[in-house]
Amino acid sequence: MKLSRRNLLATGAAGLALPAAAVLPAAAQEKTARIGVAIPAATHGWTGGLNFHTERTIQSMQAAFPQLEFILTTSGDVQGQVNNVEDLVAQQIDALIILPMESDPLTEPVKAAKDRGIFITAVDRGLAQEGIEDLYVGGNNPQYGVVAGEYFRSKLPNGGKIVVMRGIPTAIDNIRIEAFQKVLDGSGVEILDMQYANWNPDKAFEVMQDYLTRFPQIDGVWAGDDDAALGARAAIEQAERQEGMVLLGGSGMNRVIKMIMDGDTLIDADIFYPPTLIQPAIEVTAMRYATQSPIRGRYVLDSPLIKKENAAEFYFPDSPY
Numbered sequence: 001m002k003l004s005r006r007n008l009l010a011t012g013a014a015g016l017a018l019p020a021a022a023v024l025p026a027a028a029q030e031k032t033a034r035i036g037v038a039i040p041a042a043t044h045g046w047t048g049g050l051n052f053h054t055e056r057t058i059q060s061m062q063a064a065f066p067q068l069e070f071i072l073t074t075s076g077d078v079q080g081q082v083n084n085v086e087d088l089v090a091q092q093i094d095a096l097i098i099l100p101m102e103s104d105p106l107t108e109p110v111k112a113a114k115d116r117g118i119f120i121t122a123v124d125r126g127l128a129q130e131g132i133e134d135l136y137v138g139g140n141n142p143q144y145g146v147v148a149g150e151y152f153r154s155k156l157p158n159g160g161k162i163v164v165m166r167g168i169p170t171a172i173d174n175i176r177i178e179a180f181q182k183v184l185d186g187s188g189v190e191i192l193d194m195q196y197a198n199w200n201p202d203k204a205f206e207v208m209q210d211y212l213t214r215f216p217q218i219d220g221v222w223a224g225d226d227d228a229a230l231g232a233r234a235a236i237e238q239a240e241r242q243e244g245m246v247l248l249g250g251s252g253m254n255r256v257i258k259m260i261m262d263g264d265t266l267i268d269a270d271i272f273y274p275p276t277l278i279q280p281a282i283e284v285t286a287m288r289y290a291t292q293s294p295i296r297g298r299y300v301l302d303s304p305l306i307k308k309e310n311a312a313e314f315y316f317p318d319s320p321y
Contacts, residue, residue, distance in 0.1 A: 135295065
């Protein structure tokens, strides 16, 4: 079993039960593939969960398929991730699994890897140019925006004024926002402003403070993410503006799901978009080399609305996120 990683974090092995390598054909057992993984560092709750599930899935895959070698890298900034990708290519990887911190600056380095014959698995945020990745695994981002838009239409049937917190400049953020705005067309729900909050509670607190200062009437807030929603919530409560306001985040954080289950008056719904989506990305890529399968395509998970009546289905108290 081989595992190498910059800034290695130790975790217990867990994950999907798979057949032992001994049951594979001899040719598959002899084949060794090197798979590079480049993901963001655990800078907020969702990426913390992402790192947790990445490590446990890699350990599970290596236990099942010891002929595979994984090199796991993390970075807290875009340039660091670019450097990681270039370093992985220099280590002669066969496949690259990448969740880009930002789509635009990672597109060219990943394309350069593809041009060298490396199999590309893009996860979640995608790349700025279509057709580079061989495999895409992510949530249903158009649905994510549609569900958010439908939520505000239902909560504000006579129209109202809302503010929006975008994530970071990525393909998925654009897709979500476009779908969200399309659903609100003709609804009477007015978007007062949209600013990037980086899916971060501290940044969201600052953005929400700005909104509260500039707009005397705010009927709703789409924070776009649960970390951002909690930051916005703190600012709203500090300003004592929570009366009659609705706040929606997204991604399915346990803390937020518990609020919904307990009947919170400010946050009564969420949109599911779990960090566990990294698991099928790693598993399917690994199976390409473990079983010599010609795997390509798209693997998309739904993003349903979570409400009090179904919240227990999405509540996993032992998860780190």
